[in-house]
Amino acid sequence: MNWRELKKLTKKNIEKCCQVIEKEENLLPEAIAIKYFPTVVERTKGAEIWDIDGNRFIDFLSSAAVYNIGHSHPAVVEAVKNHIEKIQNYTIVYFYNEEPVKLAELLTQSTxxxxxxxxxxxxxxxxxxxxxxxxARAFTGKKYIISFKHSYHGMTYGSLSATGIIDQETKKVICPDEHIVFAEYPDPYRNKWGIDGYAEPDLLSQKALLEIEKLIEDLQGDVAGVIIEPAQGDGGMIFPPAEFMKGLRTLTEEKNIVFIDEEVQTGMGRSGKMWAIDHYDVAPDVVVSAKALGGGMPLGAVIGRAEIMDAVPVPFFAYTHSGHSVNCAAAVAVLETLKKENLLQKAEERGLFLKEWFKEKASQYPFIGDVRGKGLLMGVEIVSDKASKTPDKATALKISWAAWERGLILITFGKNGNVLRVAPPINISDQLLEEALEIIDASFKDTAEGKVPDAILPCLKGW
Ligand SMILES: Cc1ncc(COP(=O)(O)O)c(C=O)c1O
Structure with a gap:
């Protein structure tokens, strides 16, 4: 992102923001981020955020699917405040603490x-x-992990090695792990087989499963685990056919391969079910959660079959701050809030409403190629024409810019960088939702009428 040029193009006053950004440029490495817009967030509440110049935005990103129950939810704030007065944390590496145990009870019941x-x-x-x-490796004694092309699993050494959306050649230099292989994720809209996966989910599933069977064969069965996002998030919010997920479960069971359900982005109620895997009626061996789990406090959890988790030798899971007491208390508050505010049902209802709304827009605007998702895990794919499905990142970025100008955070993502990411807090008010949709409509219109200048394109990068 070229904020210096964007500053000239925006109608907003972002003077103070730019001063901080200039300092950050000198002090933090570029690799920490994929920056979208010159916004320095100062204050957040519910589904709204404010920058240090006083500009206000509705948040359709939820800080990357973290604030499923909204920013600074009173239940989380109270849990953190009450808890920190008593104890911050005492390491569970050497002693015991009640909060991680309480949370584990809830998580094991919910998966x-x-x-x-x-x-x-x-x-x-x-x-x-x-x-x-x-x-997975400790339990099976096997080496290889099957991941998926265009997957995102993180930036630590192990998770990066399993990430498919990063340029693989660059990755190999920094993080050479030869024991990860990548399979094709069955994207119903755009896949290498040219199958319309919405019309023919069985065929798409068969093709993808056959490829995985072949991979296992080529690796002579030395496969410890398959790690899969039940909907590929940064790949562009792609839900595979249910037949595929069921087939993958059967295959992994037959071959004694650990099925790792990676729910860092998709979990914690956002899809209209507690875990996105619940849409497929599949029981994975291991579920990975983070992001929304801590309600904004840094927390991750791996919930797995006891015999798999117990196969890991001491102390290979030990981190000084793991199961952090305050953060676990915040997570308990998140789980209680999801229940109390009936947010799974709300996510489902809101998702159905938004899907209809975007589909209606797709009949008006030629650049909306696909509207997909479950609950508030949604992607709107922007293409240059619907027949060829050619990805149109430039138009997606223009819509995103027009929305930001009007006060809505609506960024792009996806394997081709051309998908609008629709992920507001589940409990966004009707009034804010309506305002956000008016902004999106106006941004579509401006883009269609050529009112968004081409000059912004060299300044924006996106995924
Ligand atoms: C699906 C998925 N897995 C893993 C991660 C990594 O999580 P974190 O950034 O908290 O390390 C992300 C982050 O965007 C993600 O979307």
Whole structure:
């Protein structure tokens, strides 16, 4: 993102923001981020955020699917305040603490599968994915992990090695792990087989499963785990056919391969079910959670079959701050709030409403190629024409810019960088939702009428 040029193009006053950004440029490495807009966030509440110049935005990003119950939810604030007065944390590496145990009880009950489970904690999605990979290898004694092309699993060494959306050549230099292989994710809208996966989910599933069977064969069965997002998030919010997920479960069971359900982005009620895997009626061996789990406090969890988690030797899950007491208390408050405010049902209802709304817009605007998702895990794919489905990142960025100008955070993502990311807090008010949709409508209109200058394109990068 070229904020210096954007400053000239925006109608907003972002003077103070730019001063901070200039300092950040000198002090923090570029690799920490994929910056979108020159906004320095000062204050957040519910589904709204304010920058240090006083500009206000509705948040359709939820800080990357973290604030499922909204920013600074009173239940989380209260849990953190009350708890920190008593104790910040005492390491569970050497002693015991009640909060991680309380949370583990709730998490083991909430995840699918009627078998004994155990929970290991981390701080982020990335290190939690590492733990899941460790568990799969420790349990099976096998080496390889099958991941998926265009997947995102994080930036620690293990999770990065399993990430498919990063340029693989660059990755190999920094993080050479030869024991991860990548399979095709069955994207119903755009896949290498040219199958319309919405019309022919069985065919798409068969093709993708056959490829995975072949991979396992080529690796002579030395496969410890398969790690899969039940909807590929940063890949562009792609839900695979249910037949595929069921087939993958059967295959992994037959071959004694650990099925790792990676729910860092998709979990905690956002899809209209507690876990996105619940849409497929599949019980994974291991579930990985983070992001929304801590309600804004850094927390990750790996919830797995007890025998798999117990296969990891001491002390391979031990981190000084794991199961952090305050953060676990915040997570308990998040789980209680999801229930109390009936947010799973709300996510489902809001998702259905938004899907209809975007589909209606797709009949008006030629650049909306696909509207997909479940609950408030949604993606709107922007294309240059609907027949060829050619990805149109430039138009997606223009819509995103027009929305930001009007006060809505609506960023782009996806394997081609051309998908609008629709992920507001689940409990966004009707009034704010209506205002956000008016902004999106106006942004579509401006873009269609050529009112968004091409000059912004070299300044924006996106995914
Ligand atoms: C699906 C998925 N897995 C893992 C991660 C990594 O999580 P974190 O950034 O908390 O390390 C992300 C982050 O965007 C994600 O979307």
């Amino acid at each position: 699918p599968g009627d078998f004994p489970k155990k929970v290991a904690y981390g701080f982020s999605g990335s290190d939690s994915v590492d733990s899941a990979i460790k568990a």
